[in-house]
Amino acid sequence: MAVDMPILVDIQGGIATITLNRPDKLNSFTSEMLAQFGTALTTIAKDKSVRVLLITGAGRGFCAGQDLNARKRDDGAPDIDLGETLDTLYHPVLRKIRALELPVVAAVNGVAAGAGCNIALTCDVVIAAESASFIQAFCKIGLVPDCGGTWALQRLVGRQRAMGMALLGEKISAPQAEQWGLIWKTIPDVDFAVERDRLVEHLAQQPTYGLSLIKRAIDEGATNSFDEQIDLERDFQRLAGQSSDYAEGVSAFLEKRPPNFTGS
Numbered sequence: 001m002a003v004d005m006p007i008l009v010d011i012q013g014g015i016a017t018i019t020l021n022r023p024d025k026l027n028s029f030t031s032e033m034l035a036q037f038g039t040a041l042t043t044i045a046k047d048k049s050v051r052v053l054l055i056t057g058a059g060r061g062f063c064a065g066q067d068l069n070a071r072k073r074d075d076g077a078p079d080i081d082l083g084e085t086l087d088t089l090y091h092p093v094l095r096k097i098r099a100l101e102l103p104v105v106a107a108v109n110g111v112a113a114g115a116g117c118n119i120a121l122t123c124d125v126v127i128a129a130e131s132a133s134f135i136q137a138f139c140k141i142g143l144v145p146d147c148g149g150t151w152a153l154q155r156l157v158g159r160q161r162a163m164g165m166a167l168l169g170e171k172i173s174a175p176q177a178e179q180w181g182l183i184w185k186t187i188p189d190v191d192f193a194v195e196r197d198r199l200v201e202h203l204a205q206q207p208t209y210g211l212s213l214i215k216r217a218i219d220e221g222a223t224n225s226f227d228e229q230i231d232l233e234r235d236f237q238r239l240a241g242q243s244s245d246y247a248e249g250v251s252a253f254l255e256k257r258p259p260n261f262t263g264s
């Protein structure tokens, strides 16, 4: 693994880890980094040994969003079409994270700003070190929250807090984020690495296929009517009920032993 790559990928023991790796620039995104992020997600989606994905940042930050050095306007240079960079570089990453048929954990080790914040919020479970923070930095440079921010924020924390975060761009501490329901859990800094590893090791042993159906059901429930959703639950339960992990889960319960799930 080359340590100077902007995206580090490690796959072992059913756990894939993507580390955003430009620590001197708080892991802000360059085009090369986003392309590598997308490629890594495609590799992980194809690797049937992977049962959980962990996304984290190197150094003191998680990710400070788009690298603004690449957005400096030189006289005479044509404007960059930000809609196009979203379409071609950011959106494939977001869509791949949501489509992965396994749980995706964002371990927010430090500041998560702009696209960095909203990519974290696209993940399925977001944990954060107590000293970490979340910033919708876009308004401070005349931009609109992107990477699903305007979709996710109001669903997670309600309209007022979404508006406050998006219009004021204030730093929200990890404990505040947890209290609001923006993230799953805050962990004291000293315990962060151990608790993060414990969480992903746990998920890597779970019924992955069942978890993938849960992920899809919850995502589809965001837009379905009640009737559509209970029909979907019926269909997914039918599928889950045919899985070998369901058979193993029931046997293990009745035999009073820990289950040995294979993920299928």
Ligand code: T3D
Binding pocket: 024, 025, 026, 028, 064, 065, 066, 067, 068, 069, 071, 082, 085, 086, 111, 113, 114, 115, 116, 135, 137, 138, 141, 143, 146
């Ligand atoms: O394609 C498109 O452009 C559209 C998509 C847009 C998506 C977006 O994400 S737009 C939003 C971009 N992000 C921001 O506006 C956040 C900018 N950064 C900050 O506001 C602050 O750095 C933080 C609040 C995140 C952290 O503050 P602090 O005081 O802890 O650290 P710092 O000193 O500001 O940053 C440390 C270094 O990282 C520093 O470099 P230096 O001076 O030591 O060489 C700083 O310039 C660099 N850095 C931080 N964020 C970025 C960055 N460099 C480039 N781009 C950044 N976004």
